[in-house]
Structure formats: C-alpha cells, structure tokens
Amino acid sequence: EAEVAQSPRYKITEKSQAVAFWCDPISGHATLYWYRQILGQGPELLVQFQDESVVDDSQLPKDRFSAERLKGVDSTLKIQPAELGDSAMYLCASSPLGTGFMNTEAFFGQGTRLTVV
C-alpha cells in the first residue's frame, strides 16, 4: 500500500540552528499539506500546495519558515532559525486532487518529531 514518506523521523536541534524536513507524497497526489501538531493539540495547517503552487500559507510564520515543492512532487519544509517553541510533530499529508474532486481523503505520513534545545 502506498504511503506518504517523511524524513527524518526524529530531529534534535539547538535553537538558532537551521532544520529541514522532507516529504514524498503518494505518487500522483497533486495536493500536499504540511501540518504542525503540538503535543495534545490538533494538527495546524502550515502550508498547502496544489502541484508546485502554494494555495494557502496563511498560518506559516514566514519570517523563519519556508516550504517548497519545486517539481510538484516531493516537498521540503525549512525552519531557520529554530526556536524553542517550534518543538512539535511536523506532519505531511497528501490527497489525490484539489478542486472539485470527490476523492478528498488526506493520507498522512509518520511525521517528524522536532525537539529544539
């Protein structure tokens, strides 16, 4: 069964350092999401791509966070510089198509647990 792949699974970094996460969605999925999940809370959408275009990044702290999906396939989320409050699980998800399509299920990856010290 196809899965969303994320790496690394765990990352410990010092504050003010740069950190990057990678996501490979299920093949053929046009929509890709990055979520942040703080322990005990629901996933919060950071950025959403439709193919290589950003369709929503309203909750992305753009002074330190950036995301790209250059070829419309895999994606990278970067934080620079990392802050203590960035410690969380970063989840990537993908779904087949965006607009006006019935199959809207989002499939999640295992996530990257980030600890900033």
Next chain:
Amino acid sequence: GENVEQHPSTLSVQEGDSAVIKCTYSDSASNYFPWYKQELGKRPQLIIDIRSNVGEKKDQRIAVTLNKTAKHFSLHITETQPEDSAVYFCAASRIQGAQKLVFGQGTRLTINP
C-alpha cells in the same frame, strides 16, 4: 476562515458502552467532514467521513451524523473495544476550492476494560 471546535477533550468509557464526540464548525460553505484516529506514536488515519448531502453515515460500529443547520457533526462509536482507545480528530473542508482541511483539537478516548 474555518474554525472547528471539538468536545470533549478527554473521554473515558467502559468497554462495550458507546462513545460520542462532538464538533462544531464555523464556515457554512464547508461540505466535507472527515474523522481521523491517531494511535500513540502513529500517523492520523481516516476512519469515516461524511459529505453535506447526507445526514448520517455508518460503517459497522462507527457512525457520523451531520446537522448542517446547526453546523455540528458527531462521531458515534458503539460496543467500544480496547483497541478503540486513541485520539480522535474531526475536520472540516470544502470539496470544491482550495480544500483547506481544518482540524479540531482532538479527543483522547480511553476504553476501560
């Protein structure tokens, strides 16, 4: 933008009893409402979803109801089993458009043997 509120935050029931989790949403244009289950240390996985053209959907022991007028939807689990213990998240989205998927805060369900 859409805002999803979920209650309760924790729920403990005896094995075999029913569990109900409730969510409200703010955007009347939302028309897709999935429920995800997240076991400890694992990824969220879809367990059931409902679209706004129906009021109820059932899959074995799990059912979801939707009240569009009141803008709330609920997850019902009957004959609960220990493996139902997990965190459950509701979400809301639009099938048409940018399909932003907004989640509730989650409910930690514990099934007591």
